[in-house]
């Protein structure tokens with residue numbers, strides 16, 4: 001409550017449109033957190049509440065708790081998603097779609113790496129965020145293979161690789177919006193231009209193929225069984 005009051009003072013406003021929790025708090029029962037958030041909405045200080053960085057079962061339990069107690073439910077989930085981080089496709093994106101929760105993507109350029117500013121095997125250029133120790137883990141081989149495809153599409157389309165990566169994230173199934181980061185006005189203008197054009201199905205398929213991480217269990221098993229069902233339904 002004190003934090004929200006302080007935010008309202010700093011922002012010079014009387015309400016916050018979307019108030020998002022930053023991560024998992026394993027020490028506080030959902031009932032308590034959700035009652036506090038509900039009180040803020042009832043008091044008119046917050047319009048909607050969202051979550052960030054939760055696992056699928058944590059968010060599902062929060063939604064069930066809201067439903068059970070008649071409290072405000074999370075309307076959005078802010079999660080990491082990019083061509084270098086596609087794990088949310090296995091669980092968090094389908095779950096959000098099934099539960100009617102909006103998804104806001106953070107780090108759509110993997111902290112700048114997908115702008116193509118860094119060569120394979122070389123250090124990040126000085127002055128960039130990655131050069132000062134951005135911690136986001138990526139698979140280096142797969143990511144630099146992906147950057148090659150990004151650069152190729154960007155050159156053919158006469159746009160920046162960053163725009164191609166943002167366009168891919170914007171079109172992700174279950175993605176509502178992309179939270180962009182920009183260090184200067186040029187980057188901001190460039191990033192906004194990603195909303196003005198579309199990838200072809202072939203370009204998207206090329207990006208999907210080169211950036212796909214290996215499927216862990218039980219996703220590979222479900223994929224395998226689904227493939228069986230498709231074969232059966234086709235009479236093979």
Ligand SMILES: NC(=O)c1ccc[n+]([C@@H]2O[C@H](COP(=O)([O-])OP(=O)(O)OC[C@H]3O[C@@H](n4cnc5c(N)ncnc54)[C@H](OP(=O)(O)O)[C@@H]3O)[C@@H](O)[C@H]2O)c1
Pocket residue numbers: 022052053078079105106107108109110111112113115117127128129130160162163179180181182183186187188190191
């Ligand atoms: N919920 C969470 O836990 C969480 C976590 C992280 C971020 N976020 C939110 O998500 C926002 C976006 O994340 P992010 O900043 O990591 O996004 P990002 O798009 O992955 O990285 C942004 C960085 O990429 C570079 N860049 C951006 N546009 C570019 C362009 N057009 N051309 C070349 N380089 C470009 C800039 O760094 P350089 O120029 O220095 O390379 C910029 O600082 C953050 O501002 C924050 O609000 C939330």
